[in-house]
Amino acid sequence: MGKHFLEGLVGALCADALAMPVHWYYDRAALARDYGTVVGYRAPRNPHADSILWRSKYTPLNEKGEILHEQAQYWGQRGVHYHQFLKAGENTLNLQLARELYDWIRSHGGYSSEGWLRHYADFMLTPGRHRDTYVEECHRGFFTRYAQGKPLAKCGIRDEHIGGLAHVPALMAACNDLKLGRLRAVVKEHVGSTHAHPNVLRAADTFVRVCWVIREGASVREAIT
Template sequence: MAKSMDKPALAPHFRLTGALFGAFIADALAMPVHWYYDTAALAKDYGWVTDFAKPRNPHPDSILWRSRYHPLRPEADILHNQAKFWGQRGVHYHQFLEAGENTLNLKISQLLMDSLLEKEEYDQELYLDKYVAFMTTPGAHKDTYVEECHREFFKAWAPQKKTPAAHLPDEKHIGGLCLPLPLLLFFQDQWDKALQLAECHLELTHPGTLMRNALACFADLLHDILHGADVRQSLKKNRPKPLQLLCGYPFAELSSRADTDIARNVFSTACYIEQSLPLTLYLAWKYQDDPEQALMVNTNLGGDNCHRGVVLGALLGALHGEQAWPRRWMDGLAHPPTAFSQWLATRFKTDA
């Protein structure tokens, strides 16, 4: 049963920093059990996950043995010394990360934060320079796995043309929603601009109507919550049909059932946006008054819990502010988004 949290009126900057840290905490918490689909194996290997942990091999559900990436030219190499692990069984996707570290998509989202702080504006070329340099520099990150969206980008990428979206296949993975989140927070007081820029940014790696609709759904929920609605109030709204297909489920009725039943038999713990976003919103509905429990349940459901967690943590952090997150989690992040958080706090601080 979700515990009640007194929710005094929150100033905007507390909601924004709560959303930011919620995203990072949820991803780091889920990281060691990311893409476990056998929850019995997850429990055997890690117990009930409540704190940050270091991943370990073997990973029983790893698909690295059948994942492929062959750069078309030397400068498009994005695997570097991790390439030797591809094609092997049992290799953990994040095997070299430490407890409290974030996975690759959130590290890439930090590049966007850096570029926003540098220009105090969205400069796509600056971001792409940072992204390309980060991905093509050996040792820039320690993640073994690189998602398909990034592999497709660098298949289409050439140094003289850094925006290959027209040559990318339509995307369908919830991980894409991690990438434009900083824009929604940075420009939250210019919402039309925030949406336009977030969609342009998403298009760089996650083109397609389905992902645009998912972003619109997530952004609309986040906007409502940042402006005082709770999760359930926002989810009860009528939205255009393409968005309703993602968020228009009978969450109140579903919340009386076991989470594992909902995850396995109604939705799916896989990464595909048409199942993963509704599952995330189900968790946000059910645990809106207990954000700590929400992130633990999400983590222990396995599957693409890292990327579901980013969306879940952002929504519940926006609802409750930084007070949503235990001190052990706030302090345990290996690379917290401190500079961006401080900018948000300073820019949007009010006396409210």
């Protein structure tokens, strides 16, 4: 039965890589011009017609907040693709972290929020680990608080974005031997470490419960009603 959750993680990774070059296009004509019909993995193209990365800002307080590294020079510029240096088939930062999470749990024999957060910090603070230009608000807020001297367990912000669900498939796949109650608790703890918003936590819990009953044999329609 555990393979179903692993297949869900693989599906999430594939979907992210497929969608990566067309993230945040609003002009459908520009989307058709730049990529046509997307039927396979594609590399991102610059310039990005609808990029609003120029409006995003992040200034690290000190070395504990230095998460943009070589990508910082592109923030504030117009037309920059959010994932400009990723190759066709590569994952965005959030799903790269999901893969890291899966591997970390499997290699350590189980989930530990304290241990994972140390690995997360090491990953984000090491130049060249992911090569993704865009870094979501949850990461910026987390490392701003870390740079202020807060312990890793207290650095999550009240972020309500859907990125809070990005790691749930990895958690379910890596912890597939847990009982439902324990799995829900692990997901709540993990998601809350970066997205301390009740709506995101409720969405993550619903995601787990829906996937669980589907794995047990329910149809998608039965699972969501």
